[in-house]
Structures are given as structure tokens and as C-alpha cells.
Amino acid sequence: MTTAEHHHHDDQIGHIVPVKFLTLICCILLVFTAITVWVSRYDFAEINISELNIIVALLVATFKATLVGLYFMHLRWDRPIIGFIFVGSILLVVLFVGMALTDSTAYQPDIVKGDTPKVAQAIDELKH
Amino acid sequence: MMSTSIYNTDASTTDNYLNHTKGVFSWLFTLDHKRIGMMYLVCVLTAFFIAGVFAMLIRFHLLTPEGMFMTQDQYNQAFTAHGAMMVFLVIIPGVPAALGNFVLPIMLGAKDVAFPRLNLFSWWLWVFGLIFFLLSLAVGGLDTGWTFYTPYSIDKTSSMGGVIPALAGAFVLGFSSIFTGMNFIVTIHRLRPAGMTWFRMPLFLWATYATAIIQVLATPVIGITLLLLIVERSVGIGIFDPAMGGDPVLYQHFFWFYSHPAVYIMILPAMGVVSELIAVHSHRHIFGYKFIAYSSIAIALFGFLVWGHHMFTSGQSPLMNVIFSLITFSVSIPSAVKVFNWLATLYKGSIVFNAPMLYGLSFIFIFTIGGLTGIHLGTLATDVHLHDTYFVVAHFHYVMMGSALIGFIGGIHHWWPKMTGKLYNEFWSRFAAILVFIGFNMTFFTQFMLGSKGMPRRYATYVDVPELQIYHVISTIGSVIMAVGFVITAIYLLESIFRGRKAPRNPWGGRSLEWQCASPPPWNNFDEQPVVGDCYDFSVLEWDDEEQGYHWKEGVAHPGEEESEIE
Numbered sequence: 001m002t003t004a005e006h007h008h009h010d011d012q013i014g015h016i017v018p019v020k021f022l023t024l025i026c027c028i029l030l031v032f033t034a035i036t037v038w039v040s041r042y043d044f045a046e047i048n049i050s051e052l053n054i055i056v057a058l059l060v061a062t063f064k065a066t067l068v069g070l071y072f073m074h075l076r077w078d079r080p081i082i083g084f085i086f087v088g089s090i091l092l093v094v095l096f097v098g099m100a101l102t103d104s105t106a107y108q109p110d111i112v113k114g115d116t117p118k119v120a121q122a123i124d125e126l127k128h
Numbered sequence: 129m130m131s132t133s134i135y136n137t138d139a140s141t142t143d144n145y146l147n148h149t150k151g152v153f154s155w156l157f158t159l160d161h162k163r164i165g166m167m168y169l170v171c172v173l174t175a176f177f178i179a180g181v182f183a184m185l186i187r188f189h190l191l192t193p194e195g196m197f198m199t200q201d202q203y204n205q206a207f208t209a210h211g212a213m214m215v216f217l218v219i220i221p222g223v224p225a226a227l228g229n230f231v232l233p234i235m236l237g238a239k240d241v242a243f244p245r246l247n248l249f250s251w252w253l254w255v256f257g258l259i260f261f262l263l264s265l266a267v268g269g270l271d272t273g274w275t276f277y278t279p280y281s282i283d284k285t286s287s288m289g290g291v292i293p294a295l296a297g298a299f300v301l302g303f304s305s306i307f308t309g310m311n312f313i314v315t316i317h318r319l320r321p322a323g324m325t326w327f328r329m330p331l332f333l334w335a336t337y338a339t340a341i342i343q344v345l346a347t348p349v350i351g352i353t354l355l356l357l358i359v360e361r362s363v364g365i366g367i368f369d370p371a372m373g374g375d376p377v378l379y380q381h382f383f384w385f386y387s388h389p390a391v392y393i394m395i396l397p398a399m400g401v402v403s404e405l406i407a408v409h410s411h412r413h414i415f416g417y418k419f420i421a422y423s424s425i426a427i428a429l430f431g432f433l434v435w436g437h438h439m440f441t442s443g444q445s446p447l448m449n450v451i452f453s454l455i456t457f458s459v460s461i462p463s464a465v466k467v468f469n470w471l472a473t474l475y476k477g478s479i480v481f482n483a484p485m486l487y488g489l490s491f492i493f494i495f496t497i498g499g500l501t502g503i504h505l506g507t508l509a510t511d512v513h514l515h516d517t518y519f520v521v522a523h524f525h526y527v528m529m530g531s532a533l534i535g536f537i538g539g540i541h542h543w544w545p546k547m548t549g550k551l552y553n554e555f556w557s558r559f560a561a562i563l564v565f566i567g568f569n570m571t572f573f574t575q576f577m578l579g580s581k582g583m584p585r586r587y588a589t590y591v592d593v594p595e596l597q598i599y600h601v602i603s604t605i606g607s608v609i610m611a612v613g614f615v616i617t618a619i620y621l622l623e624s625i626f627r628g629r630k631a632p633r634n635p636w637g638g639r640s641l642e643w644q645c646a647s648p649p650p651w652n653n654f655d656e657q658p659v660v661g662d663c664y665d666f667s668v669l670e671w672d673d674e675e676q677g678y679h680w681k682e683g684v685a686h687p688g689e690e691e692s693e694i695e
Contacts, residue, residue: 106448107377
């Protein structure tokens, strides 16, 4: 198959999803939004897992984002390269935020709150 | 199916993209990629001139240890303006937006890029970016350095009023860059002609493609960072300001996550240009095509993983320092692959020492030094001593100026006959290329010595170390030689437009598609989309004395004809 013919195939209109199906996905998203709100009303500190609210909220958000990506953005039916680019971008964000936060956490103990004595002295000298 | 008529030229000698329509507005609102490319070229070179004037001011000021004529504040503004303009207005858009816009669609045998309107919008955004930068100079300037580091950029007690306009300018220029990148990715994916598989693309297109990936993925991060900085400075949200619980090192993470890949936005397209220069002007099939192509992608990917090496002495944690140092060394592998392949291409080639080739050879020489000195800076133990000294200044000028910009200028010389339809003066072009090479090395090699002797960057005076004056004097003399080289270049290029000999279709013996349409190209580039073969097989071309250029050998079939014969 020549490149020109290959292009011709790609030029077809993308996959069409029935409105009913999209409505169903929308309803699922709304249900999970309700779950997030519902979970936020419970204080899991009582069972010594105070982070559970955040964990559940993030899991629900990830699931919802996956649904949006797969069905509203048509990744489910698109060529694998598009999904690869999408997942690759997410990995890049994870890498960036992960490394920046890891670093930030690592140097927190070294931070001197307020001005160090040397800086305070230099500022005093400048003021006089 | 295919005839030589699609490589039309005769009809277009009268009607071409330069004279197809007339009037200023036919240029300012054109959708033609060639005109947009030329407008970029003019604008980028104008910005290069302004930023170059700032560079000369800096060099002359440093002739004496006390400084010649600038106050400390003025000096800070001068190097900031030089750096910010060179990076955001000149080198980043230089090769992709100016040369890429002109050449890329023709190399693909296409009539235009995939989104011509977006292309024009991208150019207008560049113009607005320039306006913001000029505004920043007019309203008090900025003294933060091109990196806009906090806390300098959020210091409200500073008299510099130009910080926010400059940030806005860089933000707008980021969009311009993203749009260009998106356009090129889609164009390369969708508009390749029959016969041009991924591994038959000219290497310039591979480099442009790799660059476009970085532009699209990394530039949004700097956009958000600059917006946060504007909000931090104007409202004070406490994300980067330590006085409000913010973290200035976090700003550096944000900034370099874009700005290190941005180094590859600058160098990768220039490497693509050099791949063309070396192959075409030595009339040799490029050595290790696939390795060069893959190395472009590898550099683009590795470029995302090394941003922390700019922060070895900024308070970054030791763990991250070690990780980033290790990954940094990995970038040297694909870079070295390219250099070895260019050298192997030159081996036993019919090398023509014209201006494009001289710039190509300059690139290889200078980039090798720039790359190898990067190892000193990527090594933790030596970087602690060399950080923020002139060694760093020399290193990145060897890469950004001596490599990226020299590649850009080499590309201008290579495609000038195609862009303007005129040939420039051979003698003066060689003379200027040699002047620029000598001047560049005099200017910046001395700065390696300055740096290793402890001269910090961004200092307006060096009264305590007058023994360093000789290096500064040599550096300034070098910069004057380089400036003379650039002025000569400007003169003979402009002269060629008015009085230059008419360029043939293929003056250098290039095989890619742009050399098969007229000089200058017709409005629609090609009447039909051509079929392409191996764009580095020069054996099918021969010199034509009458035309003073190369043409297809008699009796040798064009790629499309070969296919139809086989069928």
C-alpha cells in the first residue's frame, strides 16, 4: 500500500459513538463525583487511616479521567500511537512532579526558617 | 503518472512566491509558508542585531577591571536583555521557524504546512513577543538574567519595571513555538509524499520533528511557570517567594524542566541543517542515516531527564544531584553518534569548501568542544567549582552560539539561493565564515580560561583580579572580529539580492525535493506531489556547465518512473 493510499484511509471520519452510550458514561462520572463528595464527609482518622479521603478521591479522579480519555476523547477506538502519546505525556508529568517533590522533600530539613544569623547581620549592616 | 514537469522551473522563473502577489499586506497576512519563513528570517535577524549590540556593549565594558561605561544596574540590564532576546527571540525560533517554515513543506513536496493560518498566527505571536520585550526595556528594563530566577524576579523593591512585560513576552513566544511545533508534527505525519517513508525523510526533517516534540511537550511548562511568576510578583501568592512560605528552588525545577529541553530545541534543528550541509557539500551519501535519525529522537527524550544538572549548587538534594549527573552523561552518546557519522560522511567525500561547508565544519569543531566541556559541568565535583563562572558562559556559548547559531547561518547560506533566487559572493562568504570562526573562538575560548581561574559570570567589574584583564581584552578583540564577519555577511547577502547572479535550480547538487523546484520556488511549490527516492543518493545528479548547477542525469529514471516501469 502506498503512502498516499494509507493517508486516504486515515482521512476517514473518526469513530462515531452513540449518544446513549455517551450519556451512560456521563452518568457513571456523576455517580463517581457523588462518591467523592460522600467519602469526604467521613473522617477516617477514627480508624487511623486519615489519608484515606485523599486516596479515595485520587483513585476516583483517576478512574474518571480514564473514562473521559477512553470514551469522550475516543482513545478507546483511536490508533495506539495516540494512546501512547497520551500515556507518555502523563508519565512525563509524573516524572517531573515526582522528581521535583522528591527533591523538595529531601532538602526541607536543611532550610533555616527566617534569616540565618549571617544574613540578619548583613541586613543590619545595610540598614545602618 | 509522473513527468519531469512537476519539477517545473521554467514557467516559475517569472512567477514565483516573491512576486506572485504584491503589497505589504500580501506579506503580513500571507498564508504561504515561504513568505512566513522569510518574515521570520528578517525578524529573527533583526532581533539578532539588537541582542548583538547588547553583547558588544558587555564586551567593551569589560575591557578594564573597573568597567568602561556602564553602572552595575545598566550592566545587569545589558546581559539580561542580551540573553533573553538571544534565547527567546533568536535561537529558539531561528532554524525551525525561519528555515523550517521555508524548507520543510518543499522537502515534503507539499504545497504548504498542515495549518497555514496557525502558522501565520504563530508569526504574529512572535511579533507581539518582541513588542513585549522592547516594552520591558522601555519601562525600566529587567536585571534578573534571562532565567528570571526568584527571588530577583519577585523583588518588588527593585526599580526594574520590565520584569512583567518580559515574562509576558516569553509567555507569548512560548505559544508561538508550540504552534510551530504542532504544525510541523502534523505536516510531517500527514503530508509526506509517495515514496517518502520515515526512513527516507531528509535528516533535517527528522531533526525538526524531534524538535517539535520538545516544543509541544515542554513549552507549556514554562508557560505555566511564567504565569505563576507574574501572579507571584503582582499579587504575592507565595509559591516561589520564601518570605511567604514559597520555594525558590521549586522555581528552578519548573524553569529548567522547560529550559533544558529548550537547549535541544536550539541545537537539534541546527544538527539537522549540518546533516544536510555535510552530505550535500561533500557529495557523499550520509553515513549511518538511521543512527542520526534515532539520535535526534534520543536527544529529545534524554533532554527531558537532565534538567536538575542546572541546580547542582542551588540547594538541590544530594540524591537528585547524583541521579541528574548520571543521566546527563547519557546525552553525550547520541550527540557523539552524530559527530562520528558526520565525520564518516566527510571521509573520502568530494568536499567543497564553500561557505555552507565551512559553517558545517565550524559547527562540528565548535560543538565538539562545547559538548566535551559539558562533561566538566555534568560532573558534580568539578561543577561545584565551575558553576556560575565564565566557564559556564563559554560552554553554553560554544553550544548555543557556536553550534546552534552557526548551524543557522550555515543553513541560511545553504538555502539562500533557493530563498532569493540569487547567488552570493563566494569569496566574501568564505572570508566571513573564517572570520566568524576565528572571532568566535577568540571570544569564548578565553572565557574557559577566565572561568577556570575563578572569574564569576554576571560581574560588571573585576577590580580585585586585574590580572584577568588580558583575557577580557582578547575576548573583546575576538568579539569585534566576529562582529566584522557578521557585518560582511549582511552586506554580501543584501548585495546579492540586488546584484547577485541568478541562482540555478540546484547550485550545490542537493538531492532532496527543494532542489528540484525552481529558485525561487513557485507559489505552489510543485504542480503535482512528486515521488521521492533516496534523498542522499547523489549519483543520479551531474553538473551542467550551461545552467551552472546540477541536474538529473540523462537516461536515469526519476523515482516515480522507476516504480511504474517495475510495475
